[in-house]
Amino acid sequence: MTTSTDNLRVSYRLAWRPGEDPRAKAEDIALEQTVELPRACVPPEIARRVVGTIESLAQIDETSWRVTIAYAPETFGGEVPQLVNLLFGNISLKEGILLERVVWPAATLAGLPGPRFGVPELRRWCGAEAGRPLLCAALKPLGATPRELADRCRRFARGGIDLIKDDHGLADQPSAPFAERVQRCQEAVGQANAETGGSAVYMPNLPGTAGDLDERLETVRAAGCRGVLLSPMLIGLDTLRWIRERHELALLAHPSMTGAYFRPDHGIAPEVLLGQLFRLLGADAVIYPNVGGRFPLSAATCGAINSALREPLGPVAAAFPMPGGGVDVERVPHWIARYGNDTVFLIGASLYAQPDLERASRALLDATRGAAGLTGS
Amino acid sequence: MTTSTDNLRVSYRLAWRPGEDPRAKAEDIALEQTVELPRACVPPEIARRVVGTIESLAQIDETSWRVTIAYAPETFGGEVPQLVNLLFGNISLKEGILLERVVWPAATLAGLPGPRFGVPELRRWCGAEAGRPLLCAALKPLGATPRELADRCRRFARGGIDLIKDDHGLADQPSAPFAERVQRCQEAVGQANAETGGSAVYMPNLPGTAGDLDERLETVRAAGCRGVLLSPMLIGLDTLRWIRERHELALLAHPSMTGAYFRPDHGIAPEVLLGQLFRLLGADAVIYPNVGGRFPLSAATCGAINSALREPLGPVAAAFPMPGGGVDVERVPHWIARYGNDTVFLIGASLYAQPDLERASRALLDATRGAAGLTGS
Numbered sequence: 001m002t003t004s005t006d007n008l009r010v011s012y013r014l015a016w017r018p019g020e021d022p023r024a025k026a027e028d029i030a031l032e033q034t035v036e037l038p039r040a041c042v043p044p045e046i047a048r049r050v051v052g053t054i055e056s057l058a059q060i061d062e063t064s065w066r067v068t069i070a071y072a073p074e075t076f077g078g079e080v081p082q083l084v085n086l087l088f089g090n091i092s093l094k095e096g097i098l099l100e101r102v103v104w105p106a107a108t109l110a111g112l113p114g115p116r117f118g119v120p121e122l123r124r125w126c127g128a129e130a131g132r133p134l135l136c137a138a139l140k141p142l143g144a145t146p147r148e149l150a151d152r153c154r155r156f157a158r159g160g161i162d163l164i165k166d167d168h169g170l171a172d173q174p175s176a177p178f179a180e181r182v183q184r185c186q187e188a189v190g191q192a193n194a195e196t197g198g199s200a201v202y203m204p205n206l207p208g209t210a211g212d213l214d215e216r217l218e219t220v221r222a223a224g225c226r227g228v229l230l231s232p233m234l235i236g237l238d239t240l241r242w243i244r245e246r247h248e249l250a251l252l253a254h255p256s257m258t259g260a261y262f263r264p265d266h267g268i269a270p271e272v273l274l275g276q277l278f279r280l281l282g283a284d285a286v287i288y289p290n291v292g293g294r295f296p297l298s299a300a301t302c303g304a305i306n307s308a309l310r311e312p313l314g315p316v317a318a319a320f321p322m323p324g325g326g327v328d329v330e331r332v333p334h335w336i337a338r339y340g341n342d343t344v345f346l347i348g349a350s351l352y353a354q355p356d357l358e359r360a361s362r363a364l365l366d367a368t369r370g371a372a373g374l375t376g377s
Numbered sequence: 378m379t380t381s382t383d384n385l386r387v388s389y390r391l392a393w394r395p396g397e398d399p400r401a402k403a404e405d406i407a408l409e410q411t412v413e414l415p416r417a418c419v420p421p422e423i424a425r426r427v428v429g430t431i432e433s434l435a436q437i438d439e440t441s442w443r444v445t446i447a448y449a450p451e452t453f454g455g456e457v458p459q460l461v462n463l464l465f466g467n468i469s470l471k472e473g474i475l476l477e478r479v480v481w482p483a484a485t486l487a488g489l490p491g492p493r494f495g496v497p498e499l500r501r502w503c504g505a506e507a508g509r510p511l512l513c514a515a516l517k518p519l520g521a522t523p524r525e526l527a528d529r530c531r532r533f534a535r536g537g538i539d540l541i542k543d544d545h546g547l548a549d550q551p552s553a554p555f556a557e558r559v560q561r562c563q564e565a566v567g568q569a570n571a572e573t574g575g576s577a578v579y580m581p582n583l584p585g586t587a588g589d590l591d592e593r594l595e596t597v598r599a600a601g602c603r604g605v606l607l608s609p610m611l612i613g614l615d616t617l618r619w620i621r622e623r624h625e626l627a628l629l630a631h632p633s634m635t636g637a638y639f640r641p642d643h644g645i646a647p648e649v650l651l652g653q654l655f656r657l658l659g660a661d662a663v664i665y666p667n668v669g670g671r672f673p674l675s676a677a678t679c680g681a682i683n684s685a686l687r688e689p690l691g692p693v694a695a696a697f698p699m700p701g702g703g704v705d706v707e708r709v710p711h712w713i714a715r716y717g718n719d720t721v722f723l724i725g726a727s728l729y730a731q732p733d734l735e736r737a738s739r740a741l742l743d744a745t746r747g748a749a750g751l752t753g754s
Binding site: 028032033034035036037038040041042043046049050074075076077079080081082084085086088089090091092093094095138140141142143144167168169171172173174175207208209210211231234235236237238239241242246255256257258259260261262263266267268289294295296297348349352353 | 413414417420423427461462466549550587588614615619633637638643671673726730
């Protein structure tokens with residue numbers, strides 16, 4: 001006999017028009033996500049155990065209702081693909097259903113790995129005092145050679161950037177084959193660290209093709225890298241969990257292909273997909289497009305993602321929010337005030353727009369330390 | 378030196394309001410999906426080789442334009458995650474961009490496996506004459522025991538159903554553990570075939586957890602199954618390709634989690650994601666929610682998916698469209714007339730709503746054979 005605290009509780013915002021029956025829509029979700037049959041076709045004993053239970057249903061405003069459905073542990077077992085399927089699989093194909101919130105049972109939290117290293121350990125690697133955010137530079141562009149990319153790595157590292165990550169579009173293209181790129185870039189960062197006494201960390205993008213993950217992760221390990229960038233929606237959400245459990249690597253998660261879920265009326269709220277799921281599956285830091293940059297996420301959404309990555313969640317460590325876009329020397333104080341120190345600022349174009357990457361990096365670090373109230377360099 | 382026919386051509390429908398510059402939005406996509414930098418920050422030689430080229434840009438109507446962008450082979454290499462990333466990765470996070478059409482270069486088509494068996498071979502397995510569609514029953518519900526599920530398999534097989542597939546929510550839950558379910562259901566279908574002289578085929582759902590795929594596929598093989606159901610968006614698109622290349626199994630692809638991409642103003646058109654990508658990656662049959670059923674796909678969209686699965690595509694075999702929902706004895710002639718014989722009709726609730734699964738299955742097969750102009754049983 002399971003108790004109610006063993007259940008997974010999922011809240012959906014339902015689009016609604018006058019005349020529609022919100023309870024019928026809620027009931028439809030509870031059936032669709034479990035037995036995929038009308039209730040009349042389900043044996044009562046199975047219905048009692050397996051069909052989702054509507055725990056609450058309330059009107060939000062003139063166009064929407066909120067329903068919370070409880071699912072028994074039996075329905076999702078311990079496996080990630082079925083957990084994701086239960087949350088949004090078939091109903092992704094319907095309309096007007098926004099997955100807004102999940103309350104995770106303790107057994108589920110205990111069964112998902114969460115970040116291996118998390119905030120304090122990444123700080124320690126980078127020698128970054130607790131009183132400031134970390135800085136991450138994106139290594140670009142696709143089309144550059146490994147030597148050119150390694151040269152950029154060296155400049156970023158000499159300039160004091162904490163983390164240097166590949167663009168997630170750098171896979172294994174002929175212009176910069178994976179193995180050569182990883183080796184040259186890691187060497188360049190190591191040499192720069194040796195010269196400056198710094199501790200920049202290079203994290204290559206893992207192409208994530210099925211069947212060669214171990215081989216590619218061995219390339220990463222052999223080169224001496226301490227982490228990788230990966231895109232869970234490109235390589236599979238459960239692949240993130242699997243890499244986290246098998247490899248002693250920090251994992252930066254990229255939001256490629258997630259945006260289609262972020263429609264206001266239908267999908268999965270960014271704070272659930274990026275903030276909760278990516279963290280639970282093992283991301284040490286989660287990249288998202290910052291408000292005011294090239295993508296349309298709102299300030300409220302960015303704040304909600306940050307909260308979801310940091311808030312207490314059973315035994316699961318916190319992950320770093322990693323907003324990308326809109327951060328430059330002038331705006332560093334603004335973003336630190338808004339997002340706090342346990343943030344990684346991902347900097348792309350604003351560094352590349354300057355002629356001297358090392359100098360630009362140094363100016364950004366100085367501005368960050370200054371805004372955080374730290375002195376010296 | 379590559380020629381223009383080596384390029385991948387991608388057409389997007391751009392949402393547009395008077396006063397907006399459609400060329401700027403198109404240019405933004407071409408940069409975002411490749412170098413992720415403003416053009417001014419990209420060395421000209423790299424820009425020439427790597428940034429997408431706008432080949433055409435034309436107004437569609439009062440609210441939209443269409444752009445076709447050509448990407449050089451260098452940008453996507455031969456790997457699926459980066460190919461998907463190039464098509465829609467970062468721009469998934471933008472607004473008003475609908476991926477409508479892809480023209481695939483010959484090298485890409487040659488590098489992707491497509492269906493291993495396809496239409497004629499699945500027909501042969503099932504002993505199904507070319508003059509009629511195949512029938513597939515969904516094994517339900519989650520919560521039933523392996524014995525109960527096997528009993529349903531037996532009834533479907535005795536009734537003449539061609540393919541019997543697990544619901545995609547049947548993973549490895551305690552009510553019906555994967556290995557026991559696969560073995561009992563496969564045995565039940567085999568026994569029924571021996572009794573009737575039929576040739577029903579059982580295809581279990583592959584839970585698709587990372588790291589144990591080979592073990593689970595060995596369970597499937599050892600039981601004697603000839604195919605599996607899998608959900609590419611749950612287990613990873615490239616995992617579909619990998620299973621196709623390594624295992625002698627027919628693959629049914631389920632659309633779980635794809636629906637968020639199917640918004641009319643932003644996403645990936647169903648005929649591209651389900652019709653082209655799933656087929657190219659190796660699905661022998663692709664399930665989609667039929668018009669008029671529990672999901673809101675239109676008749677035009679269903680037709681477009683069918684066309685995409687069947688149309689000539691280099692060396693890639695055709696796949697079966699597998700519409701689910703809305704098919705019963707009365708409507709079989711309608712759907713055959715509309716969709717043609719090279720279709721698998723997926724039947725769920727309309728069978729379970731009847732007291733005798735074997736009799737209901739037989740009636741459906743008879744109606745199908747009758748509507749297809751075949752005689753005898």
